[in-house]
Amino acid sequence: MTADTLSIxxxxxxxxxxxxxxxxxxKLADYRGKNLVxxxxxxxxxxxxxAESIHFRDLTPQFSRSNAVVxxxxxxxxxxxxxxxxxxxxxxxxxxxxxxxxxxxxNVMKMKNMYGKQVRxxxxxxxxxxxxxxxxxxxxxxxxxGHVDDVLDLLKTLx
Numbered sequence: 001m002t003a004d005t006l007s008i009x010x011x012x013x014x015x016x017x018x019x020x021x022x023x024x025x026x027k028l029a030d031y032r033g034k035n036l037v038x039x040x041x042x043x044x045x046x047x048x049x050x051a052e053s054i055h056f057r058d059l060t061p062q063f064s065r066s067n068a069v070v071x072x073x074x075x076x077x078x079x080x081x082x083x084x085x086x087x088x089x090x091x092x093x094x095x096x097x098x099x100x101x102x103x104x105x106x107n108v109m110k111m112k113n114m115y116g117k118q119v120r121x122x123x124x125x126x127x128x129x130x131x132x133x134x135x136x137x138x139x140x141x142x143x144x145x146g147h148v149d150d151v152l153d154l155l156k157t158l159x
Contacts (some may be wrong), residue, residue, distance in 0.1 A: 006089050012132075012134055013030045016102065018073075018097060018102055020095045021085050031131075036071065037126060037151055037155075038073060038104055038127045039140045040102075040120050040126070042122045044081060045080075045083075045084055049124075050088065053084070053090060053144075055144070055149075055150055056070050057092075066152065068155050073095040073097055074094070074096055074122060075103065076096060077098060078096045079094055080096075081095075082121075106127060108123050110123040124143075125139060126138070126142060
């Protein structure tokens with residue numbers, strides 16, 4: 001994987017692989033020909049991350065009709081991800097990024113205020129990659145309400 005960060009649409013995303021739920025390894029090249037929605041979230045089992053994941057879950061059939069696959073990413077362990085996925089009934093896989101290699105590649109690590117203290121964490125962000133591996137759109141500093149609908153609306157215009 002490259003240490004370069006992504007921030008330009010129409011940039012070809014470098015191929016990468018990472019451990020994900022279901023005992024699988026995510027490989028970007030395996031998704032050629034499909035639109036790929038990668039959403040980065042701070043932590044399993046927190047209110048905002050749960051709400052966002054549920055919304056992606058509930059709209060999975062619409063994403064599928066738009067030739068899109070959804071994948072979530074956080075720094076949590078695979079064990080945590082498996083529990084989160086099972087608890088919420090998520091029909092898509094979650095990537096574990098404990099060493100922050102993907103977070104750094106996608107430039108989602110930011111300083112945030114938490115209870116009056118500065119902490120380094122994942123900025124809620126979503127990336128849409130087309131079937132040719134090109135970055136179509138990025139959403140950074142995402143607010144959960146309405147976000148998943150925005151991603152789906154853009155996908156529908158690409159069809």
